[in-house]
Amino acid sequence: MTAMGEVQAVGVGEQSERRRTTDAWWAVPGALVAAAVFYVAHRGLVDDAYITLSYARNVAEHLHWGMIPAVESNTATSPLNVMMLAVATWLTAVTGELQPVLGLGILTVALSAAMALWAAQIARRVNVSATWSLAVLAVVFANPFVNSALGLEVIPIAAFLTGLTAQAVAGRRIAFGVLAGLLVLTRPDLGIIVAVMYLVTPAMRRRFWVAPLAAFAVALPWWMFSWYHFGSAIPTTLVIKTLQKSFGDATFGNGLWKMWQAGTVLPVLLAVVPAVIGLVAVIGMLVVGARRRLAAEHWPLVGLGLGGLAEFGAYCLLGVPPYHWYYVSSTVALGVTGVFGLALALHRGRVPQIGGAVAVSVALAVGAVVSFAGLGMPWKHPVIFGNWALPQEYIAIGTEVGELVGESIVKAPPEIGTVAFACDCNVVDVFSDPGITVESIEQRIDEAGPVVKWLLELNFSRLDRTQEPLTPAYWLAWSRDGFPPGLPAWHTNSPWTAPATMYLEPVRD
Structure with a gap:
């Protein structure tokens, strides 16, 4: 190399290093925004978030x-989210006790910081402002x-989708595969987005086997362990949720419209408008x-x-209820596409x-x-809320129930997460x-068509189907019609169900 060439190479290297430092x-703003949002939300987590937090606490401790001390289970929808939360919860031991909610805050801030960094890298690669x-x-x-x-896997989904896009626009096949593996461990269905991005991204076609091998290297060890140890490679929540099918006449397919009709107009717009802009950008x-x-x-933006x-x-075809977090992967993927599609359009129009x-x-x-107006600060419950009691009501009830029942088995009310x-x-x-879960698995297999039934039988081929449900000594009941006198009881007042009562009743033969 000539002296001039060496100087140019050094200059390019220094410029690249400066860009990475700038990215x-x-x-920093990623961490600050996450910290602010988490402060607002940390006392009003939805019930299902506490299922994940229970798993994380048990793993950390x-x-x-x-989910409970008595038995292992495989109903954590996002194994990776549980693992990351368990690590973050373990770190909170420096405070003198394990604090899963604080661990959730730490993880949320860390992933948001990574997401902002990856977004800046995407911007630099597509030649728009970071x-x-x-x-x-x-x-x-x-x-x-x-x-x-x-508390659910929503922030990992957003962060890892942004990270996957950053690797795709940079043409990094191994890094793309690693992020792909993390995504399918976050939720198996995210493999759909991964596959589409892989097929659409030109850089993945050269040495096309590299990214899939990296993805399998990340995800396969857990899948094999889960299949061998728990009797299912996938979390059994897939079976539970598909059996539910709908909430009355509300399905995933019409869920956005039902929310709109129920009066959550601004929240729906905040999710749908960026997604529609993303759709226009894709077209x-x-x-x-x-x-x-x-x-x-x-092209990776198109793939996203x-x-x-x-x-x-896929969710419409799967036939599941309109749990609001099910809309995260599609609205975030299209929303991020919309951001960079708009950035490119403004760049071409020479808009600042x-x-x-x-x-x-x-x-x-x-x-x-x-949209947060009227919810308090920190809020008492989230913007979209459908639980049967407020989070702090459930926490108070669960704390007292734990003192009353000790190690006895308690039959859950309609919602289990926060109370447990x-x-x-x-x-x-x-x-x-697991003894109750087995009954749902058997029902799902019986209802399946030939191909799905074969796949389910293969997945559950190591499952111990002889497991019996635990025998409860108590029942934590929920009622709008009062309660038997003399029993421990607690009043609830969720905006979703109005005033009601929960009471603890011994189970009688």
Whole structure:
């Protein structure tokens, strides 16, 4: 190499290092935004979040994979989320005790920082201002399906999808595979988005086997362990949720419209508008791509948006209830696509990049704050809420129940998560007791068609189907019609169910 060439190479290397350092600074606003949102939400987590927190606490404290102390179970929808939360919870031991909610805050901040960094890397690769990483943060945290489900796998989904896109636009096949493996350990169905992005991204076609091998290297060890040890490679919540099918006439397919009719107009708009912009961006980029004029680094954005659409369609076909966190993967994927699609459009129109990014961020932030109105600070319950009691009511009930029943088995009320977490005792239903879960598995297999039935039989081929449900000594009942005199009872007042009573009753033969 000539002297001039050496100087140029050093200059390019220094410039690349400076860019990476600049990108890293965007992790700071990512952490700050997450900390603020978590403070607002930490006392009002939805009931299902406490299922994950119970798993994380048991893993951190006893290396016990289960929701209750008595038995192991495999109903944690997101194994990776449990593992990461367990590590974060273990770190909180420096305070003198394990604090899973604080661990959730630590993990949320760390993943949000990573997400902002990855968003800045995407921006640099597609030649727009890194300020658009602020808009990505706004799209994620203003989304009510995200901020109303903290504790579930919503932040890992958003962070790892952004990270996967960053690796795709940079053409990093091994890193893409690693992020792909993390995504399918976060939720198996995210493999749909991963597959679409892999097929659409030009860089993945060279040495096409590298990314899949890396993904399998990350995900396969857990799948094999889970299949061998628990009797199922996938979490058994897949069976439980598909058996539920709907909430009355509300399904995943019409769930957004039902929320709109119920009056949650602004929250739905905060999730849907960025997704619609993403859909428009995908269509526009496909038109350009059909003329072979779309840059290689823009194709991963197309893949992310198309993957979000495919994910939405898969959930419609799967036939599950409209749990609001089920909309996270599709709305976030399309929303992030919309951010960078808008950035590219403004760039071509020579509109100031920083001004556009800040305007989008502020608009979404203001919309989110308005949607929080009336919920308190920190809020008593999230924007989208359908639990049968307020979180703090459930915590108070669970704490007292734990003191009353000790190690006895308690039959759960209609919702188990928060009560079981606060009780730290053996509250049982289909999520915590494998003996009850087996009954649901058998029902799902019996109802399945030939192909699905064969797949389910293969997945559950090592499952011990002779497990019997635990025998409860107590029943924690929920009622709008009062309660038998002389029993421990607690009043609840959820905006979803109105005033009601929970009472603890001994189970009689």
